[in-house]
Amino acid sequence: MSITIYPLASLSQIEKTPSREDGIPPELEEDLRAYGCKLIHEAGILLKQKQVAVATAQILFHRFWYVTSMKQFGIGDIGMGALYLASKLEECPIRMRELINVYDLLLQRASHTTGSTSSAQQYSDFKYVPMSYFGSTFYDLKDALVVAEMQILKRLGFNVHVVLPYGTLVNYLRVLGLTSREDVCTRAWGYLNDALQTPVYALYPVPTIVSAAIMLTTRHLGISLPSSPENRWWELFDAEWEDVWSVCGYIMRLYRERDAEDQKRLWGTAETLNARGRTAADI
Template structure:
């Protein structure tokens, strides 16, 4: 990680992440990152955790994959470890037992949805009527192997995050900066501007897609905030000075190339994904699923197809 007020990924890490070095395609890595962040967000809701801790966990999660490959660690385990560690950093700790129970419920629910989707796809090809059933969740035993395995996974993931990030866990959230920038631009009186810009800082206007892109590990907070304001003003048709000699984002030391890149990351979340794409990531929460996918898609010459 580069040395800054807060750590950002270096150019070599950005050009070819450890996961891509191991043969994982860039689009698949993006989907796995987004899915891992979504699990963190859903777990935070069920745990009634503070949003600041959830956001910190998602940023730590994104940074981790610039230092380590998804072939070595599962996104589910690292997500648990990131949320557990971030809860300590933000002084709102959670019990490992509660965290493990919530993730077990989420993963069982996702596995059930994936099985239902696959069954529905097979039924549609055979012209039969697909049948959907509700998940019958059975809590794990506190004295069973599953509970102790997940508990150990949380501890190991926390230690790996600390180790791989070099104990540099500084996280700067952008919300105060957004308020200040909107005040300077005279936009705080527009409720729609504040709401939409706040949503773009979370990578999308809906609460279900919070912090799912790695921009917080790639760009400085002023650049990300300016990109959120740019998307908001363009969407709402608000004119701001943008002539080459008088660009509003230069007031905040942001570069146009960086702004357009951040906007591209955010808007890629809206791209259409097939049923196969959705079910694929659900089956790759653990490193075992990633390795199995790599083996299935590896050609005779050793390259990933």
């Protein structure tokens, strides 16, 4: 990772990630990243964790896959380790047992929903079966959590500094005179949270990401901002047009529709990589 105020992926890491080197298609890697971040977000809600810890965990999760292949470690395990580490960094630690229980619930539910034949059946007949604390499942997940946290620290070189975008968003909206619009603030904030499911926080500086959120918001709400060649609003925040547009593309791809077969394929791949990653970690 390159060294700036906060670490960003290098050009060589962006062009060919370790997972791509191992034969994982770019689209599948992108979907697996989003799925892992979704699990982190859901776990954070169930654990009543602070948003700053959840966001930090998602950013660390993305950084990890620019230095490590998904064939080496499981998506769920690294997400669990990232959330556990982030809770310490943001001084809102969570109990290991509670985190393991929540991830076990989420993984069981994901397995059930992908096997359901209809959307109505996905949640209606799901029943969580708690693991036995004297069985192997709990200790396997506990070992995976410890290994994941250790590997994140090791492979990121203990450089786990994260800059979150929320304060910057408020300042930029104030400069643009948009803080009085509640719909603008809410939608832009939502785009920043959705962007956590994409790798943009490991690729671009915060001003560029915030500018992209503002651009998507103003375009969807029909708000005009200065964009003439001599008076471009994003240049006020030292953001490049090509980078802002690229971040917008990453965010909008999250909203594309996926059919049931795509979801089953994604879950099956994540489950396979999880099992393979734990075997590799044991070796």
